[in-house]
Amino acid sequence: MSKYITTPIYYVNGEAHIGHAYTTFIADTMARYEKLKGEDTYFLTGTDEHGQKIEESAQKSGKPTQEFADEISAGFKNLWDEFEINYDKFIRTTDEDHKKGVQKAFEAMHNKGDIYKDFYEGHYCVSCETFFTEMQLVDGEFCPDCGRGTNIIKEESYFFRLSKYEDALLKHYSDNPDFIMPRSRANEVINFVKGGLRDLSVTRTSFTWGVGMPESIKDDKHVMYVWLDALLNYITALGYGTTEENMRYWPASVQFVGKDILRFHAIYWPAFLMSLDLPLPKHIGAHGWWTRDGEKMSKSKGNVVSPREVANAYGVENLRYFMLREVPFGQDGDFSQRAFIDRINSELSNDLGNLLNRIIGMSGKYSDFEIDSKDVLKYHKRELDAMNLVLDSLDSYMENLQTHRYLEELWKLFSIANKSIEEHAPWVKMKENKKNEALATVALVANILAKASIMLFPVMPKTTNTIADALNFKIDNASYRELVIEKKLLKLFNIKVVPPLFPRVEEPLMAEAPLAQPNIDSAKESQDSLKEQDNLIEIGQFFETSLKVGVVVEAKEVPKSKKLLKLQVDLGEDKPRQVVAGIREFYTPESLINTQVCVVANLKPAKLMGMISEGMLLAAKDEDGLCLVRPEKPKKAGTPIG
Numbered sequence: 001m002s003k004y005i006t007t008p009i010y011y012v013n014g015e016a017h018i019g020h021a022y023t024t025f026i027a028d029t030m031a032r033y034e035k036l037k038g039e040d041t042y043f044l045t046g047t048d049e050h051g052q053k054i055e056e057s058a059q060k061s062g063k064p065t066q067e068f069a070d071e072i073s074a075g076f077k078n079l080w081d082e083f084e085i086n087y088d089k090f091i092r093t094t095d096e097d098h099k100k101g102v103q104k105a106f107e108a109m110h111n112k113g114d115i116y117k118d119f120y121e122g123h124y125c126v127s128c129e130t131f132f133t134e135m136q137l138v139d140g141e142f143c144p145d146c147g148r149g150t151n152i153i154k155e156e157s158y159f160f161r162l163s164k165y166e167d168a169l170l171k172h173y174s175d176n177p178d179f180i181m182p183r184s185r186a187n188e189v190i191n192f193v194k195g196g197l198r199d200l201s202v203t204r205t206s207f208t209w210g211v212g213m214p215e216s217i218k219d220d221k222h223v224m225y226v227w228l229d230a231l232l233n234y235i236t237a238l239g240y241g242t243t244e245e246n247m248r249y250w251p252a253s254v255q256f257v258g259k260d261i262l263r264f265h266a267i268y269w270p271a272f273l274m275s276l277d278l279p280l281p282k283h284i285g286a287h288g289w290w291t292r293d294g295e296k297m298s299k300s301k302g303n304v305v306s307p308r309e310v311a312n313a314y315g316v317e318n319l320r321y322f323m324l325r326e327v328p329f330g331q332d333g334d335f336s337q338r339a340f341i342d343r344i345n346s347e348l349s350n351d352l353g354n355l356l357n358r359i360i361g362m363s364g365k366y367s368d369f370e371i372d373s374k375d376v377l378k379y380h381k382r383e384l385d386a387m388n389l390v391l392d393s394l395d396s397y398m399e400n401l402q403t404h405r406y407l408e409e410l411w412k413l414f415s416i417a418n419k420s421i422e423e424h425a426p427w428v429k430m431k432e433n434k435k436n437e438a439l440a441t442v443a444l445v446a447n448i449l450a451k452a453s454i455m456l457f458p459v460m461p462k463t464t465n466t467i468a469d470a471l472n473f474k475i476d477n478a479s480y481r482e483l484v485i486e487k488k489l490l491k492l493f494n495i496k497v498v499p500p501l502f503p504r505v506e507e508p509l510m511a512e513a514p515l516a517q518p519n520i521d522s523a524k525e526s527q528d529s530l531k532e533q534d535n536l537i538e539i540g541q542f543f544e545t546s547l548k549v550g551v552v553v554e555a556k557e558v559p560k561s562k563k564l565l566k567l568q569v570d571l572g573e574d575k576p577r578q579v580v581a582g583i584r585e586f587y588t589p590e591s592l593i594n595t596q597v598c599v600v601a602n603l604k605p606a607k608l609m610g611m612i613s614e615g616m617l618l619a620a621k622d623e624d625g626l627c628l629v630r631p632e633k634p635k636k637a638g639t640p641i642g
């Protein structure tokens, strides 16, 4: 069975932001996953280029509309190419064959009696290119979606009989409970349809930047409504109405959309398809939005994260991992450098990266880099069984778009591997002259790494290829079948020495959002200092840090944050300082009241989840958890530490 995966086509009214990158990463990951499994898979992305808004933006920029659209579309395409997004086609709605396909579809709907001509009078939001009813407007005049003013427009228009499909849509939702994913989003769509569907105006006469009418209809003053034109891209990309050459991929397996455009994809789009007598996509996957440090991103706040900037600082694969691991699909996610760095250091560097370094080191010492799986089953059946259980569980998470759970489960493999090294201590076995046992443990870990790399490949293709190269195999459908499905072990090989895959990140590598972290200027230097082993400091440098004893006078949980507590800490000043600390997993708010802490008192204020933090608590963290550093005996609030 073939698979077809799509992103929305991105509107060429602005540059790609982190939300676009997320949609594209998740779709790319799904497509790579299906291809790895050997499915005949087609992955589509592209740009949406028509409509009044584009026409106006082009005018403002003083450029011909097509030139304006070309530039922004190229911006998206170049970014995805830089990120090595493995799409099969990048469609543009200004492509000639797309326009022909749209006209063909319009004609088919018209011939079926699903399109008729009438007048439309309504409140129109230019920005959203949508008509609203009086009832839907905010304060009788403002757009309910974007808040801008609306205009009353009366114009001749062609209408699509959306109302005709009300019952068929409701039946489809109830017969196919996974049509909308996550399921929690389905209710809003169902209620909207139950509220009654009005026929949809699908042409405009007020502007010209759009797909014209089919010749058979001879009505040149109309152009197509941007949503009709845009949604049809998912089939015109396969050759609908022209070559038909890839129509075997239809219906789509998953169509990814942002939650803001779910209504268009879960109501209009299936109705159009029903009218065209085409099957409906299997799943519409609606994802959430991204905030930055807990705040909505906006140009005016100056806190928009550019995906290119993040990728340049941290690497695009780390960004893919972070975004897919951080958020349950469908929920909103928060981009914070601190959370990102935590995941790089603990999950990528510690759990995964170190594992590879350890077996390179051990096999170098014990067996001249040769790794032989011959005794793995003999000494490690328990670990192999545990590993296979994890491997078998993964597919359903990915097919249900639960990438965060997929990665969480996948990471259990690294725990199994790390634990087996601790338990079996190959260095002890070597001293006891049990070389076969020592080498079996090293080989076990190599096998776990190999299988985990295959399953991690869709998320981090380049990194896992490096691991596979070190382990002397290639990640492809053949190795997927052998090592993951048939559970075979690696053949005798010599491991290659590779440099550490995930250097630890000690400080933020990008400027923080306005009003945020210090260390901005030192980010570059810190990268350099990473390379120095013994960076000793002068005593004066130490005393530049003001450390003080503080008393916690108030502690509260931060809503929506699993990690943060908001504290008021008395440092003997006029009023307590607010300190936002990542200690919620280790301390309850009540247990902190009236206890003493050590505070870095001269940090520039930082903003976490939208709250100012005016200091940092000293704490120690190891694999057993975190504990605060406190004075041995109570000291007055504000007592300097040095």
Ligand SMILES: [Zn+2]
Pocket (backbone or CB within 6 Å): 125, 126, 127, 128, 129, 143, 144, 145, 146, 147, 148
């Ligand atoms: Zn609007």
